[in-house]
Amino acid sequence: MSKSSDWEAWEQALKVKGCSESCWVRNLSLPDEQEHALPDAQGGLPSVDDKIREAAAAKLYQNIRPWQTRILRIEPATQLDKPVICTLLVADVIAFEGLGVVEEDGPKEIPYEALSYTWGAPVFSLPIQINGIEFFITANLDSALRHLRLGDSKRYLWVDALCINQFDTKEKSVQVGRMFSIYKKARRVVAWNSGWSAKKSIVLSTVLANMSNSQKHSEDCVARFKRLYQFLVKACEPPLFKRTWVRQEAFAARDMVMQFSGLQISWGDYERIRDFIALIRQRANVKYESSLLDFTDAIYLKSPFNAIMTLVQPDYKNDPRSRDERDQAAVDAPVSLLDSLVFSSSFGVTDPRDLVYGILGFTTVPVSQTGMDISQPTLKVDYGRSISEVYQDVVKYEVARTESLDILDFAASHPDPSDIPSWVPDWRTYDYQLVQHRVLNKTNSWKYGFIDVKRVGVSWKPIQQPPGATGVLSAKGIVLGTLHDKIDDTTAWRPFISTSFESGFKKRFGGRNFDDTELFPGVSRDYKLAFNDMLKDEKLPLYEGKLAGVRVTKAGIRLITLLQNEMLERIKHDLRDRVIVPPEPIRGNHTLGCASSDISLAPKRFQGNDIIVLFQGSQCPFVLRASSPGRHTLIGRAIFPFWFEHKSSSFDDLRMEEMAWTSPKGIFTQTSDILESRLKWPEKMASIWRPVLRDTEFLNSLEDFQLV
Template sequence: MPASARDEDAARQYQYQRLSSPSEFRVLELFPGTADEPVSYRLHTADWKAPLAYEAVSYAWGDGGHRHPVICDGLQHMISLNLRDGLIAMRLEDRSRMLWVDSICINQKNTEERGQQVSHMRSIYEGASRVLVWLGPDIESRGEQAIAAIREITKECLKRRDKDMDEASLRSVDELWDVLPTERLEGLRCDNPETWKALAWLFSRPWFSRLWVIQEVNSNEDVQLLCGGSQVSWDAAVVTASYILRNATIHRHWGFPESYYSNAYYMRRRYWLQQVSLPSLLNWGRSFKASEQLDRVYALMGMPSFTKMSITWKADYSKSKKMLYEDVATKCIREMKNLRVLTYSQHSQDDKSFPSWVPQWDREALYEPINDSLTKVHWKASGNRGLPADTEIAAGVLRVNGVVFDVVESMRPLGSATWSHRQLDHPVLQFWERQRRESRAYPTGETNLEAFSFTMTAGLGHDLRKALETRESFNADFAAYLGQLLRQSAYNPTAYRSVTVAGKGGNWSHYDDLVRRKCRNRTLLLTKRGYLGLGPTCQVGDYVCILQGGEVPFILRSTNGNFRLVGDAYIHGIMEGEGMIDPEMFKSKRFDIH
């Protein structure tokens, strides 16, 4: 293309004018039109001191490589195909509509403006008259069918709970799970395979997988979902997602396992979102999608876990990933006055360029943290010792006091923890068989088999409380689980008669669910002093350490006199500060963790 032609083409492209103050923002006036007319709009500059009335749009950006021309202030403007379809669906025929759309109202090429506007994202959505969620075009009327089912399910749930409740009243309900009936609804018109498939299709829309939308739907009480020409409230959609989640006979079939229906339920858990710690929130966010590494933090910055901290958070897109993630970990340690954020650090020891104690939030979680705030359990491996005042963080190094409690002697990777109940080399059966031959006491005075049963669930009972608090029922569940494995693995019944007796009244699936959850991608380890643990992928000679301010033990690896964090661990018998009792045996030392 000749230079003159390129210059002429650039002149026809819309050019953003710089915002003159931090309190200014843009609002899009979507001009009226019919479905077959091109999309046309104008951008207005507004100010927080006297904002225009507008609706905020939430949508999945889609493939940034496929962009389509629209008209902005008479000039060509390129937007994604999904957004163009959404604007056509939201456009009115007889009058303009005032909207806020992030990719249009923010100059995405200006990193300074982008950071400033993103820092106010929650305020933008709070200030909107309502939030419009664009799920995408309807295909073969599946969206229409699914939304009709959402209305029916929600209506029936409310009828059984309180005949005076309606869909609008759901806005004031913090936990929508409480709206559900305990039994499956009978007589629903939508209770058929085709409609369940339509609902699974709706909950498979990419919007339900995006990280940014969590903040967007939690910043305004009036949120409406749009799919093609159909519309329904966000609250009603979540009631339906919760109903599906509650009924296994539904969510195990018809495409739901491949959908994001459970995301909808968790995104709307207001009480949990108010209480959850910042590291746990960021860890939960790993299961959602974001196009940029920095957005793993910035997309959630308006959530209570951030806003409740005394530190002011601002988006800065000039930062590197390493700078931002280290800054987040440092602020968490200083603000929370503990080392909980370290339990979320799960990355390769080969990556020496990144501090081992700093979680990389853009990487998929390999396993569940031992002390995650999603459970009701909070361990205190360092006793009542808080974070020491002399804890230092400088140049990517965390300097903290603690003790070396033990050393890893052997270990067994547990993989996906989805072992077949019929396999003879099942780790639980192997351990049970060894105990029959050489039973010995555990360091705490329990049997090794008892210690093993607690270790495999990281000390949790099926109600996600400490198993020791309900030891009798926990032991029965474990015995029932062991009996289930033995029966299906063709053992001689006389060999496990005592197990059958002990498991009477127990629920083997309770224990099985916990094992699958807590052992996934973990390593079963044995220390030189005879302690059993559930840790990260480690190696012989790694140190089992208790760091002051740490709620759980950590596995550290010594490298040229310094240390790198391998990961967090459950070590049975030292989770309540027992490893800090004898200061003569376990002398405090200084750890430089790189």
């Protein structure tokens, strides 16, 4: 039955009071919360010593070629408590379906399945037999293998914990780089959900069999619906979906089935259960608390379940295509590495390096391998590198890929002390609220002076990093000012107006001053009130920022002067070089920006004598703090100059070109690359910055920096 017919049946049922004693909801036996899939199979046993496991691995594993992997053959058993006996076979990752293996009766092509599951706590206490060798695994994997083995035939399963020698760093690095293709070649991916008893599986099976039933229901069933709702929500958001690796596995899967203890259901039925949740939520009048939503944006991707469905940003609310078409379009769309990483804080890993390595397969990142084209930036999976080095590799990859330093804008504050350099986002503790602020609150790039590096039309690229450098990011930048915390309210809020801008404005507008309210209403000599209004409405573009005083440098004054003059040139161009003499009003949509040279927005942890630096290759200035001679710590983004925007008296916000920059539909369909999609008004901004970045006097202020 379709989703629409399900709704119709339930709407009819709601109109009728009373249901029979045979009502399936009334007779449903819901298990207790504490019930587990199996008794405590570990019996409180501790994990065996790593030396014992390593010795067993030395006997079990032989070196394999880079184009090879292994496949686990599980021997059949008719009873759950029978010993788990397996054979581990070397397999060639061939161009055809399945894997090429050599068995007792000769070489053959083997169709196989790939297991998606949670490792859980690293307690390796339960033994299984692999190639006649006793090998200890976790309770969750033991339970999965027992339930997945067949009663009358062998089953071929790819399991990362067993098919990869976890004690061989070099092999692990190679195999992890191939995991996406291994899951993609699998006949299907089996998603094992831990913590399910036979009773729980019976409930799920009963729901599947009856949820399309148009049977009448009475108020007596309401309490049971509430419990059933909670039960099903947990079924649709199991711990499995909080793993980083599950995203790659789900993206790669040609077909995916969900395994709940002894019950296996198709992905289509799993989707039907999720639809049914909405039906019974309405019936039971349950407060909506689940993260299961019907659209895709950055908040949607906070939900681990939703993030495995899609990691790009199609506009589900306005897209007329069917769900299947939208999901497929999302899967087929390119996903940048940064897109994936900024949502990683919702997911769990055993090894923090897997926050990076666990998502490479479904991104646009070329994984470095022997013989590949080295003319493009690549990332190499290398478990021999530390967590800090892997996260540094990400930054350097993004800098090389985008030819910009925009990723520095995602480097949040680190705990003190930290093993991660200040210029590197620490994906282990990444703040999802910062993600939302950077992605959802599209930065008005014209108003806050951001540089669109790709559109500006001027070479504004970061310098190349020295090969092999670790812990340091080299950059060239221009110091715009020094921060302090003593703001003089009587002078600091007055806009800086250069002599050239003031004379140019009078010339363009028939002797009238820039603060003539008949031309640009709202222009004043004091912006403190306007700032407080912005602060009250939480419209500031700096997450957890605060005001700071600025002792502006000569280069900072030059920057403000050039930007103001270019704004005036834009108006001159739009007016076709006409002079607007009094009392003629200004017609059309024009924007003017004024800024104080003494005010900046800075990270809340700034200190006096921190400096504001505009790096070559960055879209915005950053606050730095001297840490040692010649070296600086990155504190965070700065907004300087802080522009106050003024629209002409005839400005029409409903004009098509203005609406295009604020359309919700445009936000989610522009691109899958966060660094490219979060700037508004890029053309306006690019034209204003272009002459600034060509100005010889301004560029002569560039100096060398080393970030640590």
